Amino acid sequence: MVIALLVLWTAAARPAAARAGDGYAFTPGARSVAGAPGTAGAALLDARHTYRSSLPRDAGLYYRLRLTAADTAYVPVTAVPPPDAAVSATDGIRVSLRDADGTSCSYSSARFGAGISPRPVTAVGQRETGKALCRGGGTYYLLVERLDAGAPGAADRDGRWDLEIAPVTEPGLVRSGATTPPRTWDSATPEPPSGRPLERSGGTGFATARPTGQGVWRTALAPGETRxxxxxxxxxxRLHASAGLGGARGHGYVGGALTLSLHNPVRALVDDASTGYTGTARTTALRPLPPVEYANRYAVPAGVTSVRFAGDYYLVVHLSTRLAEPFGPGPYEVTLRVRVDGRAHAAPGYDGGPVPRDVFTVTDQDRAAALAGGFAHGATGAEPGPGGGGRGGGGTMRLVAVGGIGTGTALLLVLGGWTVAARRAHARAR
Known part of the structure; x- marks a missing residue:
C-alpha cells in the first residue's frame, strides 16, 4: 500500500511532458500590475511578490519601488513575446532603475540574438549600495522599454509582450569585507562529465525550472521551445555547463540554432552561448566561470561580477524556430552536461536577510531535489494552488530511486517534504 502511494504521488508530481508551443510558466500567484507611461501614477512593486504585466510596441513603462539606503536592489524583468512574433536579432528589452530625480542607477538590455527566434529574455535593473550614484533611500523608478525593429507577427497584432517582474533586495554586510575580487582562480575549461545521459525535461519558466545537479541529462525539444x-x-x-544538439536529416544552415544561457539567483545573465547548425551534431559551452564569491561583485567582467551570491543558478536552453524549415519539426535531442566543483564554505555575514528570504540559500532539500530531479523552492509540475503573489507554489520534491531506505522511511520523507513546502509557501504569502 505504501509503495503504491509513493508511485502514485511520484507520477502526480512529475512535470507534464514538453509539447510544441508550450507557453512561458509565470510564477503561480503573480500579481497583475499595469505600467505607467510616466513616473506619475507608477504602480508600487514589493520584493515579497512577483508581478505580471505587459509592454506594448514603441512604448516605455514605469513602475515604482521604495528602497532603503542599506539594501542593494535587483529588479529582473522577463519579456515573453508571442511564439510567432516576428523578431530580429537586435530586438529585445532595455531596463533601467532611476532615482526620484531621474538619475540612472543602471542600464541592462536583453536581445533575441543570432537565432532570430522569439523566446523569453531577461534584463535586470539594479541599485547597488556604496556606489557614487543612487546612494540614498526613498522612491526609485523602474523603466522598461522595447528594443523592437521587427514587424508584428500573427499573434502580435497589438504589439504586446507579456512581462514577469521579480524584485529582490540584498542586505549589506555586518562588517565591510574586501572590495577586490579574488585575484586567482582556475580559468581553464573543465572536463565535461561523461557517461550515459539520463532523461530530464526542463520547466517552462524560472518558477518551474527543473532542479538539476552534476551529470549528463537529455531531453527532446521542438523548434521554438525554451526549457x-x-x-x-x-x-x-563553481559551475560549468554545455549543451549539445543531435543530428537531423535535411540541408541548410541555421545560425544560433541552439542557445544556452546561465542566469544567477536574481535572474541576471551570467553568460550565454549559441551554435549554428547544418544537421550534424553540434555542442556549445559556457565560458569558464569563477567560484561563487561575494567579492566577485567588484570585478569588471560581467561573467565574474554576476557570480556574486549563492542560490539557484538557472540554465536556459532554446531551439530556434528557424530549425523547422530546413530540418523538420522535430523533436530534436538536446544533451545538457553540468559540472559543479569547488569547496563550499559559509555565507558572508549579512546584516539582515534578503527578500525573498530564501533567494540566496541552498538547503539539503535543494541538493536532494537536484540529484533526484524533483522539485524544491516552489517549482512543481502540477497546476499552481492558491498563492499570495509570492515566489512560487507548493515546493514539493519528487523522490526517485530511494535505494537503501525502507518504504516507511520514504513515506515519512515525502510527508516531511510536504510539511516544509507548506511552511515555505505560507511564509512567502505573509
Whole structure:
C-alpha cells in the first residue's frame, strides 16, 4: 500500500511532458500590475511578490519601488513575446532603475540574438549600495522599454509582450569585507562529465525550472521551445555547463540554432552561448566561470561580477524556430552536461536577510531535489494552488530511486517534504 502511494504521488508530481508551443510558466500567484507611461501614477512593486504585466510596441513603462539606503536592489524583468512574433536579432528589452530625480542607477538590455527566434529574455535593473550614484533611500523608478525593429507577427497584432517582474533586495554586510575580487582562480575549461545521459525535461519558466545537479541529462525539444533548469550553488562552488544538439536529416544552415544561457539567483545573465547548425551534431559551452564569491561583485567582467551570491543558478536552453524549415519539426535531442566543483564554505555575514528570504540559500532539500530531479523552492509540475503573489507554489520534491531506505522511511520523507513546502509557501504569502 505504501509503495503504491509513493508511485502514485511520484507520477502526480512529475512535470507534464514538453509539447510544441508550450507557453512561458509565470510564477503561480503573480500579481497583475499595469505600467505607467510616466513616473506619475507608477504602480508600487514589493520584493515579497512577483508581478505580471505587459509592454506594448514603441512604448516605455514605469513602475515604482521604495528602497532603503542599506539594501542593494535587483529588479529582473522577463519579456515573453508571442511564439510567432516576428523578431530580429537586435530586438529585445532595455531596463533601467532611476532615482526620484531621474538619475540612472543602471542600464541592462536583453536581445533575441543570432537565432532570430522569439523566446523569453531577461534584463535586470539594479541599485547597488556604496556606489557614487543612487546612494540614498526613498522612491526609485523602474523603466522598461522595447528594443523592437521587427514587424508584428500573427499573434502580435497589438504589439504586446507579456512581462514577469521579480524584485529582490540584498542586505549589506555586518562588517565591510574586501572590495577586490579574488585575484586567482582556475580559468581553464573543465572536463565535461561523461557517461550515459539520463532523461530530464526542463520547466517552462524560472518558477518551474527543473532542479538539476552534476551529470549528463537529455531531453527532446521542438523548434521554438525554451526549457529552464536550476542548479543549487553554494558559496565557493563553481559551475560549468554545455549543451549539445543531435543530428537531423535535411540541408541548410541555421545560425544560433541552439542557445544556452546561465542566469544567477536574481535572474541576471551570467553568460550565454549559441551554435549554428547544418544537421550534424553540434555542442556549445559556457565560458569558464569563477567560484561563487561575494567579492566577485567588484570585478569588471560581467561573467565574474554576476557570480556574486549563492542560490539557484538557472540554465536556459532554446531551439530556434528557424530549425523547422530546413530540418523538420522535430523533436530534436538536446544533451545538457553540468559540472559543479569547488569547496563550499559559509555565507558572508549579512546584516539582515534578503527578500525573498530564501533567494540566496541552498538547503539539503535543494541538493536532494537536484540529484533526484524533483522539485524544491516552489517549482512543481502540477497546476499552481492558491498563492499570495509570492515566489512560487507548493515546493514539493519528487523522490526517485530511494535505494537503501525502507518504504516507511520514504513515506515519512515525502510527508516531511510536504510539511516544509507548506511552511515555505505560507511564509512567502505573509
Amino acid at each position: 529552464f533548469y536550476k542548479v543549487p550553488m553554494e558559496w565557493g562552488r
